[in-house]
Amino acid sequence: MIRLAASLTLALAHPAGAFDLAQPVDCTLGQTCYIQQFFDRDETVGARDFTCGTLSYDGHDGTDFALPTRAAMAAGVAVLAAAPGTVTGVRDGEPDFAPATPGKECGNGVVIDHGQGWQTQYCHLRQGSVSVAAGDVVQTGTALGLIGQSGQADFPHLHLTLRRDGKEVDPFAPDTDIGTCGAADDDVWADDITYAPGGLLAVGITDAVPAYDAIKAGLPSPDLPPTAPALVIWAYFFGPQAGDALIFTLTGPAGDVLTDRVALDRTQALAFRAVGRRLRTEGWPPGPYQGDVRLMRGADQLSSQTITVMVGP
Numbered sequence: 001m002i003r004l005a006a007s008l009t010l011a012l013a014h015p016a017g018a019f020d021l022a023q024p025v026d027c028t029l030g031q032t033c034y035i036q037q038f039f040d041r042d043e044t045v046g047a048r049d050f051t052c053g054t055l056s057y058d059g060h061d062g063t064d065f066a067l068p069t070r071a072a073m074a075a076g077v078a079v080l081a082a083a084p085g086t087v088t089g090v091r092d093g094e095p096d097f098a099p100a101t102p103g104k105e106c107g108n109g110v111v112i113d114h115g116q117g118w119q120t121q122y123c124h125l126r127q128g129s130v131s132v133a134a135g136d137v138v139q140t141g142t143a144l145g146l147i148g149q150s151g152q153a154d155f156p157h158l159h160l161t162l163r164r165d166g167k168e169v170d171p172f173a174p175d176t177d178i179g180t181c182g183a184a185d186d187d188v189w190a191d192d193i194t195y196a197p198g199g200l201l202a203v204g205i206t207d208a209v210p211a212y213d214a215i216k217a218g219l220p221s222p223d224l225p226p227t228a229p230a231l232v233i234w235a236y237f238f239g240p241q242a243g244d245a246l247i248f249t250l251t252g253p254a255g256d257v258l259t260d261r262v263a264l265d266r267t268q269a270l271a272f273r274a275v276g277r278r279l280r281t282e283g284w285p286p287g288p289y290q291g292d293v294r295l296m297r298g299a300d301q302l303s304s305q306t307i308t309v310m311v312g313p
């Protein structure tokens with residue numbers, strides 16, 4: 001079943017036919033991975049997820065279990081069979097971080113038949129990682145490969161598509177008519193999944209505004225010299241909506257370095273922002289510097305993260 005934000009747990013009704021899916025990735029949602037996009041419930045050119053939220057795009061037919069950075073992808077996160085079944089198709093050899101080959105937008109992937117009309121498809125696996133073959137019988141939790149960024153993928157993730165009798169199904173609301181949304185009273189997940197409408201993926205402290213590509217790769221925050229030309233705190237986040245805000249606070253041994261509120265004017269899938277202060281003396285006071293970032297939606301805090309670096313000789 002699914003648990004919405006504010007700890008609202010939805011009842012598990014299963015009118016879809018007592019078919020359960022386990023989480024298909026070996027990571028902890030909300031900590032080491034997150035859901036970037038849900039099934040599109042909007043029949044028009046717009047998009048909305050099953051809660052009527054904005055975490056989808058037009059025509060999206062699955063659920064995207066994403067990693068925060070390419071460094072997390074390089075470390076290796078397993079893709080797992082979500083239910084028992086027989087592998088009916090595989091593809092490997094498609095490169096990561098490259099334009100999709102026409103007709104191979106799924107990239108490297110696996111298809112599993114679960115019987116009684118149910119099928120799952122796993123897309124964008126890492127090149128060379130697929131570990132099953134057509135005809136293999138798998139159990140729930142069998143490793144299929146690793147999360148990658150092959151095919152038509154702008155970030156490292158697993159795209160999971162669920163089908164019943166050949167038709168794509170929203171696993172969060174399988175028996176709700178497409179074109180409608182709202183809190184569902186049924187799903188096919190065996191365990192609770194928390195719906196996060198947006199959140200921080202990473203924060204850091206550097207001596208200059210970083211390049212976005214470096215942040216997506218997994219930018220570290222090493223200790224800094226006291227002569228650093230600036231102290232910059234940055235945030236990388238998903239699911240922002242127009243009207244949201246980021247609140248940045250940076251504190252050092254001598255007290256507050258900066259406090260800033262950054263208004264967000266666009267609804268996006270992924271974004272980053274940075275604020276900072278230039279060095280105006282001979283050097284920063286040595287010691288620990290703590291950065292705090294909060295992502296706000298109105299009066300509600302969606303997410304927060306803290307980071308500490310040392311400034312010293």
